[in-house]
Amino acid sequence: MGTTTTRHRQDRAADPVLEDRPDRPTTGTGTLVRLMLRRDRIKLPAWVGGLGLFMVYLGAALPQLAPTETDLAAVTPMVQQPVGRLFTGPAYGMEDPTHASFFAAGYLLYLLLLAALMNIMLVTRHTRLEEQSGRSELVRADVVGRQAPLTAALVVAVVTNLLAAVVVGALAVANGWPVAGSVVVASAVALVGLAFAGITAAAAQLSAYSRGAAGLAGLVLGAAFALRALGDMVAVGGSALSWTSPLGWAAQSAPYVLDRWAPLLLLLALAAATTVLAYALQGRRDLGAGLLPPRRGHERGGPSLGTPWGLALRLQRGPLLAWGSAAVFLGVIDGAFTQVMLDSADALPAEMQAMFGAEQMTLGYIAFLSVFSAMLASAYVVYAVQSLRAEEAAGRAELVLATPTSRAAWAGAHLAVVALWAALIMLVTGFLTGAAAAAVTGDESLTWDSTLAHLNLVPAVLAVLGLVALLHGWAPVLLAPVGWAMVGLVVFAGTFAALLDVPQAVVDLSPLSHPAQVPVEAVELTPLLVLLGLAALGVGLGLVGLRRREVAGRS
Structure with a gap:
């Protein structure tokens, strides 16, 4: 045993790469973060800019659609009815609506869906797709720790969501909407994004293919939408079923009406829990493999x-x-x-x-x-x-x-x-x-x-x-x-x-x-x-x- 250990040390001393390579699992994270930001220099600004354009449009369009409070009150039945709540949210504040509260009741859900999709694509692209294409194996052959790619992807997700929150919040305030509610909206967008970044990171450990990982995360998003929709249909303000959905938590913050922060803490907890789960699952699989075995195809293809x-x-x-x-x-x-x-x-x-x-x-x-x-x-x-x-x-x-x-x-x-x-x-x-x-x-x-x-x-x-x-x-x-x-x-x-x-x-x-x-x-x-x-x-x-x-x- 002593001879083997001595020989291993001699081999490391003979190879400068091995000699200088730290044993920390996150080695090289900073370099990978810069690489990912460089590769996504068009995609991420486009996503964040799209969220910003959505806010700009609503700030300009809502006053034109409903210039007065009477006009706005005439539109609110479309989001107060059960079918409307299915499609928009729990309809807080529609008894005495403002342009800000009407935005939160009718359009915030779509902003949250865009944030979730942005993070599903981001994390899948920089984790599972890199392994599937073989590029991650080449990167890991250098001075890069085992957890560095996943950590870098999550760091990029955090940076992107923070930037999205700043853009959304600033434009909401620029629309003339209350600052407190605008901060809640911005935080909801960022935390929903981070929650689905964590969910996607965990899904990427389960499937061996990028489509499978994105599909699993998308399935969770679809289930979250369905649970929220059914819960919000029951009554104005939602029901117990609304609280089983991450999208429902964000909607229950009720921006510009109640401005509640407690539901957003649930999103933060979900993001932390799924991130920890992703690291735990990564330690149980080989590079390029998934924990869920791929479905075997037919021995012969059809004619x-x-x-x-x-x-x-x-x-x-x-x-x-x-x-x-x-x-x-x-x-x-x-x-x-x-x-x-x-x-x-x-x-x-x-x-x-x-x-x-x-x-x-x-x-x-x-x-x-x-x-x-x-x-x-x-x-x-x-x-x-x-x-x-x-x-x-x-x-x-x-x-x-x-x-x-x-x-x-x-x-x-x-x-x-x-x-x-x-x-x-x-x-x-x-x-x-x-x-x-x-x-x-x-x-x-x-x-x-x-x-x-x-x-x-x-x-x-x-x-x-x-x-x-x-x-x-x-x-x-x-x-x-x-x-x-x-x-x-x-x-x-x-x-x-x-x-x-x-x-x-x-x-x-x-x-x-x-x-x-x-x-x-x-x-x-x-x-x-x-x-x-x-x-x-x-x-x-x-x-x-x-x-x-x-x-x-x-x-």
């Missing part, structure tokens, strides 16, 4: 996987289920909200009546819901084409293209499947949204009106597909930023432009602004044919570009 179409259908199944489920869920909830909107239509402010169509409020509302569904379908299209790019980056596309499969067949099959799934999302969402609206109003014609309105916007969604297909073929590095910028433009033009008097030239940049507003207006074929032509042109040119450029592989 369909041997074709470009079969492979595309299989790979696009996950994005379809995720985005499609979200679109259908939101569509059904919004459809069930139709009667509530109609009951308060006469008292709504003129600006909101104009948004839905004062003379045909029901049809205008259905047209608005179809645009909202098309926004989600456009986001699905960008995400799905990004997954095609991910197949290249992971090296799997090279394996497929090493067979007799051509580039055009491989990419064309994926793009065709994405187009088919986008149309299916719009069709199913339109039908179920209309069915929900018909169920609460008793007007069965709304089912057909909603279905037609959604199908009318399919060419506009396919035009977005044409753009991202063109970028994938000729400038894949621009696919993500330009594609998501287009989604942002679509959302802005469809919801905010009318309230902010944005020039028509800017609105026209959105493909969704060109089809007729069905069912308020009759279907117009000319813009639909033009959009379909642009979609086909974009896909065709994108396939030409793919044939001319190199296929990215694992570097």
Whole structure:
């Protein structure tokens, strides 16, 4: 034993790397923090900036939607009804609403959801995805402790959430809202983010794949939303079930009404507990492995996987289920909200009546819901084409293209499947949204009106597909930023432009602004044919570009 120990010391002395390497598990954390911040120099400011823009918009839009207290009181039934509380929160302070309390009752939940998603993606990207790609093994071969990557990811999450809290709080105060409530809002955003950073860190120890880790964290987020929604539906102010959800804790802080800090301490405790759990779980697994064994696949793939179409259908199944489920869920909830909107239509402010169509409020509302569904379908299209790019980056596309499969067949099959799934999302969402609206109003014609309105916007969604297909073929590095910028433009033009008097030239940049507003207006074929032509042109040119450029592989 003495000889072995002496030889080990001699080996360490002969190797300067081993000789200088400290034994602390967090060695190298500072360097990794700087590396992560350098890699996320665009993503993190974009997320924080998006939260800030959300606050800026609400500060500008709410006074225009409801300029007076009487106008604001007319809108509050939309968030006080059980269906409204399901979608927004416990509706504190709506007996005597202010713009600040209406923001907290109607929109704070969405700010919290964005903060949670930001942290799920951040922690997954810097922990499990690094191990899955093999980069973490290379980093750990240097003077880096075992716990350094996880610690660095959590430090970056803390910095990002603190920055988000400062931006949100400062802009809330700039909107003229009370300082005390604004501090509570900022703290709620930061602590929800940190709680889900800890949850994601623990999930990253369970699954061996980044999608699995993000899926587990997303499942917790979905459960938190469902528990809060059911709890808040029971009564104004929530119920005992509301207190079983991290999102419910943040909502129970009641900014601008009660300004309670005790519920936020529960979020802090959850963040600390899940972080400790993540470190404990990390010590029980090997690098690159997960504590949950991966599900074994079939010994042989089905015959369909041997074709470009079969492979595309299989790979696009996950994005379809995720985005499609979200679109259908939101569509059904919004459809069930139709009667509530109609009951308060006469008292709504003129600006909101104009948004839905004062003379045909029901049809205008259905047209608005179809645009909202098309926004989600456009986001699905960008995400799905990004997954095609991910197949290249992971090296799997090279394996497929090493067979007799051509580039055009491989990419064309994926793009065709994405187009088919986008149309299916719009069709199913339109039908179920209309069915929900018909169920609460008793007007069965709304089912057909909603279905037609959604199908009318399919060419506009396919035009977005044409753009991202063109970028994938000729400038894949621009696919993500330009594609998501287009989604942002679509959302802005469809919801905010009318309230902010944005020039028509800017609105026209959105493909969704060109089809007729069905069912308020009759279907117009000319813009639909033009959009379909642009979609086909974009896909065709994108396939030409793919044939001319190199296929990215694992570097």
